[in-house]
Amino acid sequence: MLEIRRASMDDLTHLMDLYSSLTDEDLYMRFFVYHKVSEEEVRRILTQEDHITILACRDGKVVGEGSLYDNGEFSLVVRREHRRLGIGTRIVSSLISLAKEKGLPRVIFYTLPNNYPMIAIGRKLGFSLKFDDEEVVGSRAP
Numbered sequence: 001m002l003e004i005r006r007a008s009m010d011d012l013t014h015l016m017d018l019y020s021s022l023t024d025e026d027l028y029m030r031f032f033v034y035h036k037v038s039e040e041e042v043r044r045i046l047t048q049e050d051h052i053t054i055l056a057c058r059d060g061k062v063v064g065e066g067s068l069y070d071n072g073e074f075s076l077v078v079r080r081e082h083r084r085l086g087i088g089t090r091i092v093s094s095l096i097s098l099a100k101e102k103g104l105p106r107v108i109f110y111t112l113p114n115n116y117p118m119i120a121i122g123r124k125l126g127f128s129l130k131f132d133d134e135e136v137v138g139s140r141a142p
């Protein structure tokens with residue numbers, strides 16, 4: 001069974017393990033930078049107050065992560081071997097609910113035009129999608 005819960009400092013090693021399992025391309029899609037995520041950055045993700053981070057867990061293992069920022073932007077990642085099982089969709093649905101609870105007017109994601117899984121999630125969950133050569137912007141009211 002899949003559990004979605006808020007991340008805490010106790011998840012430092014789980015999150016390090018998730019990020020270190022990713023390819024450079026995954027890290028770029030998630031963070032828009034090409035480099036391995038340091039422990040310092042993971043600490044920041046878990047402590048900074050400008051966003052909420054949630055985790056998707058299956059059998060005690062962290063299989064995905066999503067973060068929603070105060071301006072409505074969000075990003076997420078799912079462990080490679082757990083993709084195409086609906087976990088990304090569940091994470092985005094949970095982020096939309098969180099945005100609603102917080103009273104945010106919009107949720108927004110930015111991705112590359114070749115990120116078919118993210119575009120598929122956006123379509124499925126009713127985001128309006130704006131395409132140009134360099135990026136796709138998805139947005140909707142929560």
Ligand SMILES: CC(C)(COP(=O)(O)OP(=O)(O)OC[C@H]1O[C@@H](n2cnc3c(N)ncnc32)[C@H](O)[C@@H]1OP(=O)(O)O)[C@@H](O)C(=O)NCCC(=O)NCCS
Pocket residue numbers: 025026029030074075076077078079082083084085086087088089090109110111115116117118120121124
């Ligand atoms: C985007 C991402 C989170 C999706 O996670 P996931 O758990 O595989 O997502 P889901 O299983 O919920 O849905 C994926 C959808 O994409 C579709 N899909 C997957 N690969 C596809 C492809 N190559 N072409 C077209 N559609 C594709 C699936 O069919 C599914 O749609 P469906 O439910 O209508 O069948 C995951 O691919 C990932 O971590 N990518 C790297 C980081 C990233 O891109 N983050 C997004 C930042 S905004």
